[in-house]
Amino acid sequence: MTSRPLLALIPGEPAGVGPELTVRALQTALPADVLVLADRQTLHHAAAALHLPLELREVTAADPSQWEAALQWAREQAARAVICPLVQERETIAGQVDPHNAAAVINALNLGSDLALAGQVQGLVTGPTHKHVLKQAGFDYSGTTEWLAQRAGTSVVMMLAHSRLRVALQTTHLPLRAVADAITAESMERTLRITHLALQRGFGIANPRLLILGLNPHAGEQGDMGDEELRVFAPVIAKLRAEGMVLSDPLPADTAFLPKKLQQWDAVIAAYHDQGLPVLKYSGFAEAVNITLGLPYPRVAVDHGTALDIAWRGVADLGSFAQAIKQCAQMAMHRRQ
Numbered sequence: 609m610t611s612r613p614l615l616a617l618i619p620g621e622p623a624g625v626g627p628e629l630t631v632r633a634l635q636t637a638l639p640a641d642v643l644v645l646a647d648r649q650t651l652h653h654a655a656a657a658l659h660l661p662l663e664l665r666e667v668t669a670a671d672p673s674q675w676e677a678a679l680q681w682a683r684e685q686a687a688r689a690v691i692c693p694l695v696q697e698r699e700t701i702a703g704q705v706d707p708h709n710a711a712a713v714i715n716a717l718n719l720g721s722d723l724a725l726a727g728q729v730q731g732l733v734t735g736p737t738h739k740h741v742l743k744q745a746g747f748d749y750s751g752t753t754e755w756l757a758q759r760a761g762t763s764v765v766m767m768l769a770h771s772r773l774r775v776a777l778q779t780t781h782l783p784l785r786a787v788a789d790a791i792t793a794e795s796m797e798r799t800l801r802i803t804h805l806a807l808q809r810g811f812g813i814a815n816p817r818l819l820i821l822g823l824n825p826h827a828g829e830q831g832d833m834g835d836e837e838l839r840v841f842a843p844v845i846a847k848l849r850a851e852g853m854v855l856s857d858p859l860p861a862d863t864a865f866l867p868k869k870l871q872q873w874d875a876v877i878a879a880y881h882d883q884g885l886p887v888l889k890y891s892g893f894a895e896a897v898n899i900t901l902g903l904p905y906p907r908v909a910v911d912h913g914t915a916l917d918i919a920w921r922g923v924a925d926l927g928s929f930a931q932a933i934k935q936c937a938q939m940a941m942h943r944r945q
C-alpha cells in the first residue's frame with residue numbers, strides 16, 4: 609500500500625493535445641499514481657508520433673483487486689501506466705475531431721466520475737474535451753464541469769487559478785444573452801457559499817475574502833447602466849456579510865484586476881466566463897488549472913482547450929496538465945488528512 613493518492617487521468621478529446629500531454633506527463637515523476645481512462649491505441653499512436661516510449665498495462669474497472677500489482681509495476685519505471693481501456697469506434701487522426709469517438713470520451717468521464725464517487729480513486733484529472741463534437745454526437749454536453757456536477761447530483765462552481773490569481777464564475781458555458789437572467793439571488797448565494805467553503809476546506813483560508821465583479825459596465829453606475837448590482841447582488845452580499853463572510857461590493861470589472869487591489873482578496877467572483885477568464889489566462893496561461901468546487905472529490909483540469917492546430921507535434925506546453933496532476937494530488941492528500 610502506498611501513501612500516494614490514486615487519480616483517474618482522462619486525456620479528453622483524442623484528436624487534441626490531451627493524449628500527447630498524457631504521454632509526455634507519463635515520462636516524468638508524478639506526485640500520484642494514475643489510472644488512465646482512454647483508448648489504448650490512441651495513446652500508443654500519440655507516443656509513436658512523439659518518438660516517446662510508452663508501456664501500458666490493462667486493468668478492468670470492475671476488479672480493483674488487480675490494480676495494486678499493476679500500479680506497483682508502473683511505479684518502477686517512467687513511461688509506464690495502468691489503463692482502463694475505453695475503446696474508440698475509429699482510429700484517431702490528430703487534429704481532426706470525429707463524432708464517432710465521442711462516446712469513448714463520455715464513457716471515460718462517466719467511469720472517472722463513478723470511480724471517484726465510489727472512493728476507488730481519490731481525484732479526477734481531465735484534459736480538454738471538444739464541446740461541439742460531443743454535442744454533435746448527441747450528448748447533452750456543455751462542459752465537463754457541468755457533466756460531472758450532474759452525475760454527482762450537486763451544484764458546483766468553476767474556478768480557474770494560478771499562483772497569483774483565482775477566478776470563480778457565477779455562470780459558465782452560456783450564451784451572453786442568457787447570462788443576466790441566469791444570475792439570481794439563489795444562484796449567487798450558492799456560488800458564494802460553495803466558493804467560500806471550498807477555499808476554507810481545500811485551500812486552508814480561514815475566512816476567504818471574495819472580490820465580487822459587477823455584471824454591468826461600471827458595476828451599473830448606481831443603476832444607470834443596469835440594475836442587477838442593486839436588485840440582485842447587493843441583498844445577497846448583505847445577507848452573507850451578516851453571517852461573517854468577507855465580500856466586496858459589486859466592483860467595476862475593468863479596474864478590479866489591478867494588482868494592488870487584488871492583493872487584498874483571495875478570489876475574484878466573475879459574473880460570466882469571458883469577464884474573468886481572459887485576465888486569468890493572460891496572466892498565467894499554461895500554469896493555471898481549472899478546479900471544480902463543490903464536487904465530493906477533487907477534480908482538476910487544464911486551463912486550455914483541445915488545441916487541434918498543434919496536436920501531437922510535441923510543441924504544446926505541458927505546464928497546465930502537469931500542474932493539474934500536482935494540484936489534484938495535493939487536494940486528494942489534503943482531504944485524506
Ligand SMILES: NC(=O)c1ccc[n+]([C@@H]2O[C@H](COP(=O)([O-])OP(=O)(O)OC[C@H]3O[C@@H](n4cnc5c(N)ncnc54)[C@H](O)[C@@H]3O)[C@@H](O)[C@H]2O)c1
Nearest residue numbers: 735736737738739740909910912913914915917918924925
Ligand atoms: N478544459 C477544457 O476542456 C477546455 C478548455 C477550453 C476550451 N475547450 C474546448 O477546446 C476547443 C478549442 O477551443 P479554443 O480553440 O477556444 O481554445 P484552445 O485552448 O484549444 O486554443 C486556443 C489557442 O491556444 C493554443 N493552446 C492551447 N493549449 C495550448 C498548450 N497546452 N500549449 C500551447 N498552446 C496552446 C492553441 O494552439 C490555440 O492557438 C473547444 O471545443 C473548446 O470548447 C476545452
Ligand SMILES: N[C@H](C(=O)O)[C@H](O)COP(=O)(O)O
Nearest residue numbers: 751752753754898909911912
Ligand atoms: N471554461 C473553461 C476554459 O475556458 O478553460 C473550460 O472550457 C472548462 O471546461 P470544462 O468544464 O469542460 O472543464
